[in-house]
Amino acid sequence: MDPSILFAATINGLLIGGIYTLVASGLTLIYGVLHIINFAHGSMLMLAMFGVYYLLTKLGVDPYLSLVVMVPAMYLLGYFLYKGVIGRLSNGKDENILLITLGLSIVIENVALMIFKGDTRTITVAYSDKMVELGSTLVPLPKLISFIAAMVLCAVLGLLIRHTDTGKAIRAVARERVGARLVGIDVDRVFAVAYGIGLATLGAAACLLMPIFYVSPSTGNVFIIVAFTVVVLGGMGSFLGAVVGGLIVGLTESFGGLFLGESLGQIGISLIFILILLFRPSGLFGARR
C-alpha cells in the first residue's frame, strides 16, 4: 500500500481521536469521582451542540467564541442537574444513578426531537474549508484546532485536579468517600461540582465539534459507545488514559475503514471495547479496583 495513504490515515485517525478525547474527558472525570457511568453524556453533548448552533445562527456568535458562554452554562446545568435530580433522586445507589442518567438521556433526546425535529444541521463559517498542509496531506483547519484544543483541555483538567483545592477535594472523594466526609468535605457538593465540570468539557467539545460535525437529536448516540470505549480503554478516571485511549480509538477507526471498508470498519471500536473489558477492565492507566 502507498505509504502516503497510510500517513494520511494516521493523521486522520489522530485527528478523529482528538475529538473522541474531548468527548470522553468529562466522562472519565465523572466516572472517576462518582463511580457511575453517565449515560446522559451523549445527549448532553447534543444539547450543547444545539446551543452552539443557535448562538451562531440566531446571534451570529462564532463557535469558538461561544466557548465563553457554553462552558459556564454547561457547568451550571451539570451542577444543578446533579443537585436537583441525579443526586437527590438516586438515594445514593450507584445503579440508580446509572438508570436515572439513562432516563434523563431518553427525556432530553426526545424533547430535542420534539423541538428541533429529526433533521441534521450543519454550520458554515469562514474557516470551515481552510486546509493546512501536514507533511504530504492536507487537513481541515477546524479539525486541527479541535485536536490541539483537546490535548490542552486534558492537560488543564489534569492540572486543575492535581493542584487546586477543589481538585484535591475531588480526588479525596474519589478515593475515599467516607474518609472525605469525616475530614469535613461536603461530598454531595463535590459530586455536583465534578458532574458540572464533566458537562463543562462537553460545552467546550460542542464548540470545537460544531464546525466539523453535524447535530441532530440522535447525535449523542454516535458518540456514546465511542466515548465509553475511550474511557474504559484509557482507564476510568484517567485523563492521560483519555488522551491515549482517544487516539487509539481514532486510529482504529481510521485504519479499520481503510482495510475493512466503510461498513465493517466500525467493528474495530466495539471489538477493542469488548477485549479490553474482558482482559483488562481497569484499562491501560486505571488502577485495579
Next chain:
Amino acid sequence: MNALSRRQVWLLHGGLLLVGIVFPLVFRSSFMVNFGFLALFYAFIGQSWNIAGGFAGQLSFGHVVFFGAGAYASTILQMRFGFNPWWGLPASALAGAVVGWVVAFLSFRAGLKGSYFALITLAFAEVLRIVANSVGITGGGLGMLIPGKASAANFQFPERIGFYYVMLALTAGSIAIAVWLKHSRFGAQLAAIRENEDAARALGINAFREKIKVLMLSGAIGGVGGCMFAQYYLYIDPTIVFGIDKSIEMLLVSMIGGAGTVFGPLIGSLLLAVVSDVTRALVNVQGLSLVLYGALLIVIIAFLPNGLVDLFRRRARRGTPKGGA
C-alpha cells in the same frame, strides 16, 4: 416480601390469560387487536430482560443482542434456506440461547458485573449490528423483506387476531416461566446471587454456572421475540433489530412495571401501550410518549424502586392481616 401465595399467583395468571383470550372477541377493531398484540409483545421481550436483569440482577443495556439474533436466525432460515417460517420459533430460541451462552461465558469468566456488564452487552449488540450490516447473508444495510403470503401455514395470518393469539400464548408462557423461577430452587439461587454474589458463593452456589443458565434462558425468550417481530412486520434491518432503542424499551418496560417481579413487565408494557396511544391521540408529537416514559423511569427509581407492582402490593398488604400472606 410477596403479598401473594404461589397458588394465588397461578390463579391470577390464569385469570389474566382468560382476559387475554376474551379481549379481541370483545374489541374486534384492528386498532384494538394491534394494541393488544403490541402490549403482549413488549411484555414478552420485557420479561426476557426481567429474567436476567430483574431476577438475577444482571443489568444489561444491550439485550437487543438476543432479539436481533433471533430475528435474523428465523428470517435467514426462511429466506435463504427455504424453511417453513414456523421453524423460526425454535430456531430463534436456539439462536438467542447460544448468543446468551457466548455473552455470559465471556463476560462472567472475566468477572464483569454492574455497569461493566451493562456496557459489554451494549458492545456485543453493536458488533452484531455491524456484522449484520456488512455481510451478504443478512442483506446488509438494506435489511430483509419477507414476501407476504398470508396463510396460517406460512406463519402469516390473514387476520391480525392470529398473531395476537400466538403472542398471547408466548407471553403467558414467559410469565409462567417467571412464576416458576420465582418459586424454584434455581430462582432462589439467582436471587441470592443478585443480593450478594460473594455470600451466594460462600453458600456453595456456583454463581458462574447459574448466571450462564439464566442468560441462556433470557436469550432464548429474547430470540423468540425477534422472530415474532420479523413475522409481524415482515421486515428487519440491522438498525431496527440490533439498535439501542429496543434494548432500552426492553429495560424500561421491565423497570417501570417492576424488575424481578412476575407481572412487572406486563404492567409496564400495558402502561407503555396506553401512554403511547393516548399521547398520540391527544397531541401528535413525535417523541412525546418516550419523554413521558423516561420521566416515569426517573420518578419510579426515586419513589417506587420496585416498580409499579409495588402499588398493588402495598394495597394487598394493607388489605390482609399481618402474617396473612
